[in-house]
Each structure stands twice: as C-alpha cells, then as structure tokens.
Amino acid sequence: MSDRRVRVLLDLVASGFQAGAAKAKQATDDLIGSLEKNQKALGDVSTAMMGTGVAALAGVGAVAKTAMDWGSAWAGVKKTVDGTDEQLRNLEGSLREMARTMPATHTEIAATAEAAGQLGVATEDVASFTRTMIMLGETTNLTADEAATSIAQISNIMGTAAGDVDRFAATLVKLGNNGASTEAEILNLANRVAGAAQIVGMSEQGVLALSNAM
Numbered sequence: 001m002s003d004r005r006v007r008v009l010l011d012l013v014a015s016g017f018q019a020g021a022a023k024a025k026q027a028t029d030d031l032i033g034s035l036e037k038n039q040k041a042l043g044d045v046s047t048a049m050m051g052t053g054v055a056a057l058a059g060v061g062a063v064a065k066t067a068m069d070w071g072s073a074w075a076g077v078k079k080t081v082d083g084t085d086e087q088l089r090n091l092e093g094s095l096r097e098m099a100r101t102m103p104a105t106h107t108e109i110a111a112t113a114e115a116a117g118q119l120g121v122a123t124e125d126v127a128s129f130t131r132t133m134i135m136l137g138e139t140t141n142l143t144a145d146e147a148a149t150s151i152a153q154i155s156n157i158m159g160t161a162a163g164d165v166d167r168f169a170a171t172l173v174k175l176g177n178n179g180a181s182t183e184a185e186i187l188n189l190a191n192r193v194a195g196a197a198q199i200v201g202m203s204e205q206g207v208l209a210l211s212n213a214m
Contacts, residue, residue, distance in 0.1 A: 070096070073110030080117030087123050094127035104134050104144065112137075112144045119152035125165075132169050140176055140183035150187045157194040158204050171205045175212045186211045 074092060081091065095113055099106045113130045121129045130144075133151070137144030151168065154160070160168060176183035189211035197207045 070106045070110070073107045073114075076114045077110050077117065080114050081123055081126055082117075083123040091123070091127055095130065098127075098131060098134065102131070102134055103138055108137075108144060109134060112148050115145055115148045116152065119149065120156060121152055129165055132166055136169055136173070136183070139173060142184050142187065146184070147187070150191055154187075154190055154194045154204065154207070158198050158207070160204050164204065168204050168208070171208050175208055179212045181212050189214060 074095075077091070077095070078088065081088070083091065091113070095109050096106070098104070098109050102109070109130060112133050113126050116126045116129045116133070117123075129148070129152075133144045133148040136142055136147040140147070142150075147169075151165065155165065155168070172183050172186060175181070175186055179186075186208055190207050193211060193214075194207055197210070202210070
C-alpha cells in the first residue's frame with residue numbers, strides 16, 4: 001500500500017474518531033445537564049415539601065397549644081363553679097362560643113367566669129354574667145375581671161336579681177359616658193356606699209347615680 005493511501009486511511013480513521021468523540025462529549029454534556037435539571041427539580045420539590053410540612057406542623061402546634069390553654073383555663077372555672085355535668089357542659093359551650101364571637105381570648109373569658117363562680121354568681125347565670133363583664137371590659141376603662149369583682153360584690157349586698165345585671169351595667173356605661181366620672185370611679189364609690197344604700201332601700205341604679213354625683 002502506498003504512503004499516500006496509508007495517510008488517507010489514517011486521516012479517515014482520525015476524522016471518524018474525532019466525530020465519535022465529539023458525539024460522545026455532547027451526549028455526556030446532555031446527560032450531565034439533564035441530571036443537574038433533575039437534581040434542581042428534586043431540590044425544589046423537597047424544599048416545597050419541607051415548607052408545607054413546617055407550615056402543617058406549625059398549624060398543628062397552634063391548635064394543640066390552644067387546646068392546652070383552654071384545658072387549663074376551664075379547669076379554673078370548674079374549681080369555682082358548681083353544677084351538674086350537663087350544666088358544666090352547657091357553660092363550657094357558651095364560654096367557647098363567646099371566644100368565637102367576642103373580642104376576648106379563651107383565657108380572658110374563662111378567668112371572668114372563674115371570678116363569677118368565686119363571687120357567688122349562680123351556675124345558671126355565670127354565662128350571661130360573663131358576657132356582660134366582657135362587654136364592659138371592651139367599652140369602659142374597667143377590665144372584665146375588675147367589673148366582675150365589683151359588680152358581683154355590689155349585687156350580693158343589694159340583692160340584685162340575675163336579670164338586672166345587664167341593666168346595672170347599662171346604667172354604669174351611660175353615667176360614665178355622660179358624666180365627669182369614669183366607670184371605674186363610679187363603681188369604686190358604689191362599692192363603698194352599697195351597704196348603707198341597701199339599708200335605706202336605694203336601688204342599684206340609685207347607688208350608681210349617687211356615686212356619680214359624689
């Protein structure tokens with residue numbers, strides 16, 4: 001075979017090898033690129049799943065904490081409020097409904113109900129009494145607990161009927177809005193004169209009006 005033919009053959013072989021090598025390199029690059037894309041996609045999915053998992057765990061944690069907080073708060077109510085199992089179930093349902101419809105937390109509502117029981121409010125009246133005190137806490141310069149303590153004490157002295165507590169609270173708010181004294185000031189003085197006022201036959205509204213004037 002002549003040298004020229006050998007060189008031509010070698011050139012063809014070299015060309016084929018280079019072309020094959022180029023194809024192999026391209027295939028390798030394509031494979032690496034595909035793996036990188038898949039890796040990124042898997043990473044994105046993993047991150048998304050992790051984020052979803054964290055959010056779900058946070059939600060479960062919040063629900064669990066709320067349940068634990070309520071359990072502790074409700075235990076306090078049961079310490080001061082006596083009643084049958086049915087009465088307590090109804091009371092618990094009423095208090096939890098308040099937390100969904102009023103601007104107060106479960107613990108604030110339960111603390112007010114606990115104070116009501118401690119101050120001698122009848123079991124069947126605890127829910128309505130608590131609702132009124134929460135409303136006073138939102139519309140006056142009294143906290144719900146302060147309102148509950150003072151009004152329950154005055155009611156015990158004056159013999160206020162359960163159904164008259166709302167009227168008493170409404171009178172207090174009206175005097176506070178229209179007079180120079182705050183609701184806290186009126187209630188504080190009313191507590192001090194309630195005993196004497198009851199002896200002379202004054203009404204609860206009369207005690208509040210006198211306290212406002214004084």
